[in-house]
Amino acid sequence: MFKERIKTHHSAMSEGKKYVRGVAGVKEALSEGRLDDPGNATIYVHVPYCSKICSFCNMRRTLQTPDRELAPLIVRDIAQYASLPYIRDTRFDAVYFGGGTPTTLSAEELVSILSAMREHLHFTEDAEFTIETTVTELTQDKSDALVAAGVNRFSVGVQTFDDRGRKSMNRTGTGDAAYKRLAALRQYKDVTVSMDLIYNYPGQTDEDLERDLDRIAALSLDGFSLYSLINMKEASIGEAQNEERDERFFMRIAQKMRGEGYEFLELTKMVKGDRYKYIMNRHRAADTLPLGAGAGGSVDSVALMTPVAVSEYASYVEDFDQRQGMRFAKEYDEVTRFKGDLQTCRLPRNEALYRDREAYEKMRASLLEEGLIEPEEGGYRLTDAGIFWGNTISRKLSELL
Numbered sequence: 001m002f003k004e005r006i007k008t009h010h011s012a013m014s015e016g017k018k019y020v021r022g023v024a025g026v027k028e029a030l031s032e033g034r035l036d037d038p039g040n041a042t043i044y045v046h047v048p049y050c051s052k053i054c055s056f057c058n059m060r061r062t063l064q065t066p067d068r069e070l071a072p073l074i075v076r077d078i079a080q081y082a083s084l085p086y087i088r089d090t091r092f093d094a095v096y097f098g099g100g101t102p103t104t105l106s107a108e109e110l111v112s113i114l115s116a117m118r119e120h121l122h123f124t125e126d127a128e129f130t131i132e133t134t135v136t137e138l139t140q141d142k143s144d145a146l147v148a149a150g151v152n153r154f155s156v157g158v159q160t161f162d163d164r165g166r167k168s169m170n171r172t173g174t175g176d177a178a179y180k181r182l183a184a185l186r187q188y189k190d191v192t193v194s195m196d197l198i199y200n201y202p203g204q205t206d207e208d209l210e211r212d213l214d215r216i217a218a219l220s221l222d223g224f225s226l227y228s229l230i231n232m233k234e235a236s237i238g239e240a241q242n243e244e245r246d247e248r249f250f251m252r253i254a255q256k257m258r259g260e261g262y263e264f265l266e267l268t269k270m271v272k273g274d275r276y277k278y279i280m281n282r283h284r285a286a287d288t289l290p291l292g293a294g295a296g297g298s299v300d301s302v303a304l305m306t307p308v309a310v311s312e313y314a315s316y317v318e319d320f321d322q323r324q325g326m327r328f329a330k331e332y333d334e335v336t337r338f339k340g341d342l343q344t345c346r347l348p349r350n351e352a353l354y355r356d357r358e359a360y361e362k363m364r365a366s367l368l369e370e371g372l373i374e375p376e377e378g379g380y381r382l383t384d385a386g387i388f389w390g391n392t393i394s395r396k397l398s399e400l401l
């Protein structure tokens, strides 16, 4: 039914430009308290450093030892935000440290940020605190310190346990070492452990894939993200993608891991027990406060983006009183939820959003006929084939808004 498979929600996002309502001063926009706090707000902290650059990656990051200014700047910004009535009245439900590799910061730096959050902001009782990490950066001492400081979820970028595959992706350390680190993380009580898996990388065989899946199952991880390797022009892994193998590998992962008790939470995530509240809340258009260098978010419909260069981030923090964001119309939340429904493997429930209802019904009939969706109570959910094509379906349906 489709020619091109879109693999990420970034490229499946259509522009929100028509919802932009101009520039807003952050201090003024958040100067009033709120009575309607749904208790689902999130915080995203971006740490733009890596100690080694992987051959496939074009994330917002640089190869360098972390700038020691970053953590104190984040701590200061937390205190500044906490002085605003809207933020004071907000209960945060999830925090996500992403990158880059957040664990390139020292344990002390990360703990100082977590402590500042606890000191200045309000959290729900079962708030989730996630740190994204590679296995090599997350030493035992560091994970102990982080768990003691309240981290209750690790998202570990393993990619593959296969040493040949690791080498082609320029990952540090062996697959066995990665396995042992994950096994050690499993020992913490009440700490969720998830990992990133890349499949369909150059040279990967069916047996290689089976071995990766067996190891995830043996570790009984709470969840794993599954990414088909995207061949970025800017990245250096360079080999045309094998499309037939792409679909075959995806279907094998879905089928085998269902048998191991995993279900799809998102188009690129299977879980058994991992609630991943950070992303689920964002799919429901929750506020997201961006902290750190190179972070994006949106609070009370004001979109914010922090500079990625630390020198510029320092001025951004310094000039808090002049900080500006982009005001979006409140209706944009409905578009976020529309896309969130698709990311969580269902057709959007809010059908009133379609401009052309007839075109939507035609598309829905085709999706049904092709076996990409199936009815469920209150709507339709994506089948495994539909999940494989999920970001492409999202793009096509978004074009009808």
Ligand SMILES: C[S@@+](CC[C@H](N)C(=O)[O-])C[C@H]1O[C@@H](n2cnc3c(N)ncnc32)[C@H](O)[C@@H]1O
Residues within 6 Å of the ligand: 050, 056, 057, 058, 059, 098, 099, 100, 101, 132, 133, 134, 135, 156, 157, 158, 159, 196, 197, 198, 227, 228, 229, 230, 231, 232, 235
């Ligand atoms: C912010 S990155 C990495 C986190 C951490 N620095 C690490 O490498 O373990 C999040 C995930 O995106 C995935 N990713 C990045 N580039 C990709 C690509 N070109 N194709 C597929 N997946 C990719 C990887 O699985 C990676 O772990």
Ligand code: SF4
Residues within 6 Å of the ligand: 049, 050, 051, 052, 053, 054, 057, 058, 059, 061, 099, 100, 101, 134, 157
């Ligand atoms: S995959 Fe992770 S460690 Fe590798 S370059 Fe990208 S952000 Fe850095």
